[in-house]
Amino acid sequence: MTMPTALHADQARARLHELTVIDVRTPGEYAGGHLPGALNIPLDRLGRALPDIRDAAERGEILLVCASGARSENACRTLAEHGVRAATLVGGTGAWAAGGGDLERPAGNTRATWGMERQVRLTAGSVVLLGLALGEFAHPAFRLLSAGIAGGLVFSAVTDTCGMAAVLGKLPHNRPRAADLTATLARLRGN
The missing domain is CATH 3.40.250.10 (Rhodanese-like domain)
Incomplete structure (x- = not known):
């Protein structure tokens, strides 16, 4: 069969x-x-x-x-x-x-251990919030962090790959x- x-x-x-x-x-x-x-x-x-x-x-x-x-x-x-x-x-x-x-x-x-998808969502969301907060209170250029994460998520969806998951997978708690x-x-x- x-x-x-x-x-x-x-x-x-x-x-x-x-x-x-x-x-x-x-x-x-x-x-x-x-x-x-x-x-x-x-x-x-x-x-x-x-x-x-x-x-x-x-x-x-x-x-x-x-x-x-x-x-x-x-x-x-x-x-x-x-x-x-x-x-x-x-x-x-x-x-x-x-x-x-x-x-x-x-x-x-x-x-x-959290699943990789959940770890990516937490990390991406945290960096976006950090970029927005720093962009508002420190310097507008920090908003580029949020834009970078957004671009990375779009690229990840289009290519069906995830660079952030590859990086997170190397952290000690994932190994x-x-x-x-x-x-x-x-x-x-x-x-």
Whole structure:
């Protein structure tokens, strides 16, 4: 059976045992809760993992997951450019959890990490407010901060990328420990 390019949470739940699930979020987001058995290969490390993902795709079907489905769609396109077929989870872990799906967390993980989309909204909104306030009370040139963020958000929407998310993903709270890509790839290989 050929896997569709997107699965809804109920479809994925019914087939979870036969899928190799790869979570492309940051290690911090992954630690906050992921699909059972999901492997963490952050989107920015996908290229390094490509040979092992290709081998896993030859053995079975790959499901890519993120918080909302946007990053996993980008990952699917990247893999497709390299001849690797994979599907994305429609609505990501948010839809999975909303549909009653369990999320695993590493042992001892008691703190919740905000999803990247929420972090971007907080940061963008804060910088816009700061630019407006400083522009009003300090110097009008500070309004350029707000204009810069607005331009960045438009660019992000048009290109379906997010530079702010890339920067925020490198902050310590989003990388509670570095993703152990070597160990993850060994698990992907079945070692």
